[in-house]
Amino acid sequence: MEKHTSIPEIDGLFWYFAEGQDEPRAVLVDQAKYGKCIKSFNGSQQSWLRKGEYLVGPQPAPAAISKGSES
Numbered sequence: 561m562e563k564h565t566s567i568p569e570i571d572g573l574f575w576y577f578a579e580g581q582d583e584p585r586a587v588l589v590d591q592a593k594y595g596k597c598i599k600s601f602n603g604s605q606q607s608w609l610r611k612g613e614y615l616v617g618p619q620p621a622p623a624a625i626s627k628g629s630e631s
Contacts, residue, residue, distance in 0.1 A: 561616050561617050561618070561619065561620075562616070562617070563614050563615070563616055564609075564614060564615040564616070564617075565609060565613075565614050566609055567589065567596050567597065567598060567607065567608070567609065567615075568589060568615065569591065569596070570589065570617075570618055571589050571590050571591055571592075571618070572588075572589060572617055572618025572619065573586060573587075573588055573617060573618055573619040574586075574587050574588075574589060574598070574615040574616060574617030574618055574619065575587075575615065575616045575617060575619070576598060576600070576613070576614075576615055577613060577614050577615070577616065578610075578613050579610055579611075579612045579613050584616070585600060585601075585602075586600075586601060586619075587599060587600050587601075587615070588600075588601075589615075589618070595607070598615070
């Protein structure tokens, strides 16, 4: 995964590291739906990153879990 200091032109799920926050937040980049913005799962949307903030991603899709590996 790559570190982005501005909103990337790549769609996908990213981790948003906001200045002053202890943990990253999952955000979505979907340019066809939202333009060049990040959309958070709490409903917020923004088109900028402040100095010191960054995105990491896009997060790869998980592999399917086979029924034989469930515990």
